[in-house]
Amino acid sequence: MEMERRGYLQAGGFIPEVVLEHPEMVQGLHKEFIHAGTDVVEAFTYYGHREKLRAIGREDDLEKLNRTALKIAREVANETGTLMAGGLCCTTVYEEDNLETHDKVRSMFKEQVEWAAEEGADYIIAETIHSYGEAKLALEAIQQHGKGIPAVVTLSCLIPDETMDGVPIAEACRKLEEAGAAVVGLNCGRGPSTMIPALREIRKACNGPIAALPVTYRTKEDCRTWHSLKDPDTGKDVYPRNLACVMSSRDDIRECAEEAKAIGVNYIGLCCGNSPFYFRELAEVYAPTCLIPDETADGVPIAEACRKLEEAGADVVGLYCGRGPSTMLPALREIRKACNVCN
């Protein structure tokens, strides 16, 4: 969605052609999210699968798009000391009762998993999957063709708390965990307030790490998914072009992160609607100490830098921007001890 808002992706189709047309934009956006606090660079292959590429007449670019996205992500991860993840998503062709579609889905997942493993992914994410059966096929493809790299499998829960093929969502997560997924959970579909109750159920059902990546929109009990949201003023549907009027506030996201942490969600992120300023809220709740050290970019301890500027004649020294209240306060204590003037 961030690429769409910037004019590099078409709403509705959401096919990541930007990877080929403007790779520098993809690289830049990865870096912005890392600066905001993420630990993972996910290759931008969402909807970069055979079915979507065929739909726009670019099937010949399929492998090139995937490998380019993976290489960009690997480079940024290496440069920043973060992890790189390959990505699978809903194929749009899976039908529970049609075994031919299962074979098609298997081969679509297989090729993407092989490319991700060859390009050095640290793990593979299978995301925004609505059916338990399709999620199971994704997990199996990662296990069979991923050279042993871990699988993170997140389902997308729509209106009822169950998958499209009728498995209660917590049970579907438990089964995927038992089948060997390293992390299971939810992404997309729902915003913070309607995803949190389902996460409680998943936490009860699973023993291992669970994931939450809500969309950043104000879903509510009578509009559980972002697709069903209405403009509060006009009552018109807002998906997918007019979502700005139902965006979450920063506090919504912060409170969601605090609640998720209290529930015991181990793997946190944001899905559609995410932007670096939202991500920073998560990072401050989940990892306040590993964001950035208490020193300047050229390595001077922050309190000492302030004292030196004071000694050199500044009337006021201190900190501005970068951190929120909870991570700035400890640094301010050090500065107070080191300086005599106001700060």
Ligand SMILES: [Zn+2]
């Ligand atoms: Zn999403």
